[in-house]
Amino acid sequence: MPIACIALREVNVGHVAGLTMDAFAARFPEDYERWQDRADIEFTWPGGEKRQDFFLRASQAVDYIVSVHPNSKVAVVCHGGVIRGMLAHYLPRDYGEWWTYPLHTGSLSRLLITPNGGKLLTLNEYCLV
Numbered sequence: 001m002p003i004a005c006i007a008l009r010e011v012n013v014g015h016v017a018g019l020t021m022d023a024f025a026a027r028f029p030e031d032y033e034r035w036q037d038r039a040d041i042e043f044t045w046p047g048g049e050k051r052q053d054f055f056l057r058a059s060q061a062v063d064y065i066v067s068v069h070p071n072s073k074v075a076v077v078c079h080g081g082v083i084r085g086m087l088a089h090y091l092p093r094d095y096g097e098w099w100t101y102p103l104h105t106g107s108l109s110r111l112l113i114t115p116n117g118g119k120l121l122t123l124n125e126y127c128l129v
Contacts, residue, residue: 055098
């Protein structure tokens with residue numbers, strides 16, 4: 001039975017919501033410059049969410065889901081940004097690479113989550129028919 005989890009919503013981009021990238025750069029040039037540094041976990045969207053807080057929110061939601069379904073397989077359906085945020089949290093050695101993970105719409109990525117962290121089993125599985 002599907003259960004909605006608000007903590008798995010996409011990042012809150014604040015005042016940038018609805019803007020094109022060109023408009024974002026023109027209206028918030030300093031923020032736009034900083035946003036481009038994907039390793040800057042302190043980056044905060046103007047009027048929105050800090051990158052690090054977003055990653056933590058997404059991973060805490062998954063930690064909770066896993067905790068209430070011990071020794072089970074669970075499916076989490078969410079947007080690509082949330083998936084990237086979770087991967088950044090569970091794969092800290094690859095933290096700066098979070099933005100480069102290829103994720104197709106409707107793809108499947110599998111993580112093994114243990115008390116010692118996460119292990120990526122598959123990334124971006126999809127089938128073209």
